Amino acid sequence: MMPSPHPLEQELGMRYYASDAPGIGGRLRVSPADFVVEELPLPISDQNGPHLICLLTKTNWELQRAVKEIAKRLGISHRRIAWAGTKDKNAVTTQFISIYNVTPEAVEQVHLADISLEVVGRSQHPLSLGSLAGNRFDIVIRDCIEDGLPARVQAATEVASAGIPNYYGLQRFGVVRPVxxxxxxxxxxxxxxxxxxxxxxxxxxxxxxxxxxxxxxxxxxxxxxxxxxxxxxxxxxxxxxxxxxxxxxxxxxxxxxxxPPKLLSLLVSAYQSYLFNCALSSRIDAGMSLTEPEIGDRLLFENSREDIVSARNRQAALMHVRRGRCRIALFIPGSGQVTSRGPMDEMMQELMIESGIDAGDFERASRFVETAFSGVLRPISLSADVETEVSGADVRLKFTLPPGHYATTVCREYMKADPYMMI
Structure with a gap:
């Protein structure tokens, strides 16, 4: 593991890279077309109901602002529009939104520069955060270090396939102003x-x-x-x-x-993300592996089943992790009481004590924001099968990630550059 030399990443708890190999440098998002995101939806189980499901494609639009402008054109409250995932601003993004109680004809009359809306169905229920299968990315990193570039790309690709720290990326905390x-x-x-x-x-x-x-x-x-x-x-x-x-x-x-209510809730959950990053780096500080389970580690399986590693099942847990059936996960605390299961839980509790925040504070914030902040498990490692193409000083990456995982977390492992080169 290589420590990050960048102060901003250290401040946000993103203190390590997975490998010691030199990065390719470069810059993301020289133009929005260099960062293309396509949301992979879950199947819509019904085609009736008051919520119109639309495919939203936008270029260089912040999602909350786009939603407000769409609502203004429709003459409705922006609170009637919901979505499954928050996408990058400086990018070309395609995602699904639900709009309550509007007609397809009204949507067809919405005309905004660099935004298109296509009606694709109806549902009895609005979309909710996380209700997507994943995201497909097509990203170009420009102006990379040309010396030995193909070998550097190959080294990073092997590391990304094996597993890298699953940090919450810079955009989770604010791109220009990480606050x-x-x-x-x-x-x-x-x-x-x-x-x-x-x-x-x-x-x-x-x-x-x-x-x-x-x-x-x-x-x-x-x-x-x-x-x-x-x-x-x-x-x-x-x-x-x-x-x-x-x-x-x-x-x-x-x-x-x-x-906006969603933005207000994201402010509180951003602190949970910060705690996760810090606890993950603390695990690396302690010399613990991202992919070899320790006694007391929590495991998260693909079907959302959870388990705890014990002396009795440790070898079986190691086999499951190596075969991709589950990942070591960290419990991010919220308003519920947490029973410590192992060293990772203890690291998180130490961070909570240092910050002076406990479950009662999350309960009060839940009432204030009107959003539940219950605890959640998040895998500590991220792996991706990345398809790469090197063209002069430019590198193209194509890969798919599950919901809630950050493409910039993959890109930083390739680039090892100042995080502001990724905005």
Missing amino acids: THLVGERILKGDYEGAVAIYIGRAYPRESEEAQRARTHFTETHDARAALADLPIWMTYERAMANHLVANPGDYAGALRAL
């Missing part, structure tokens, strides 16, 4: 003023100078009225929060609730 987990931590601690201060006021150097000035001024003054004057018009979420504070001084909880 979602920091805001989520404040919400979990009941510090709503602190959460608003970070969301509106935390500036990052890759933002525009106008945005940085507006954020810095808010940090210094907490003046919501001035923020409304300073914040660029395209910063709609920050402006919505500031507008609420102008009308309701001191109501920081209400300001947070001015955010």
Whole structure:
């Protein structure tokens, strides 16, 4: 395992690569067409019901913004639109959305630049996060290090097939401004003023100078009225929060609730993602393997069955992992009480104690956000059979991943570059 030299990755808990081999460098997303994502849907079990299922193809659109614009054209609340997965902005993405109580004819009248909608069916139920079979990726990494490039690509491909750390990628925390987990931590601690201060006021150097000035001024003054004057018009979420504070001084909880419900819930779950990354790196710190089970490890099988590794079943568990029937998994805590099963659970509990957050905080956040934050198992390793093509200084990668896994996690293993080269 090779430590990451990049401070941002270290801050987000992504402290290791799977191999010590040199990376290919390069840059992702020179154009949106270099990052193509196709959602693989689960079968629609019924073709009747009030939810219209549509195929959404978008280029260089953030999903929440696209949904709001579609809802505006339809004359409905954006809360009537649901989806199974959140896709990248700087990309060409194809995914399914459900729209409640609209007609196909109304959808056909929606015309937005770089967005297309195609009605494909109906359902009794809306789509929900995670209700997809996976995602297929077609990615081009530009301007790679040409010296020994085919050999470097081959080495990374072998590692990706064997298993790499299944980190939550940079986009989980905010691409230009990786603050979602920091805001989520404040919400979990009941510090709503602190959460608003970070969301509106935390500036990052890759933002525009106008945005940085507006954020810095808010940090210094907490003046919501001035923020409304300073914040660029395209910063709609920050402006919505500031507008609420102008009308309701001191109501920081209400300001947070001015955010779309799905975004608000993602802030809290981003902190869970941060805990996962940190605990996974702690396992690597301890010299533990990603693919060789230890006593007390949790196992997650393909059919969602769970098991615990014991002295009695350890050899059988090792065989199952090697044959791809299951993976070692880490339990990400939430509002429920957790019984420690082994060293990974102990590492996670230590992180929770250090952060001053417990199950009660997740329970309170669940009530505040109106979303359940129960614990969940996530595999600690990710493997992908990657089809590659080298053309001069460009490398093309084609692969498929299960839901909730990040293509950039695969790409970083090839590139070993500054994470900002992947946005």
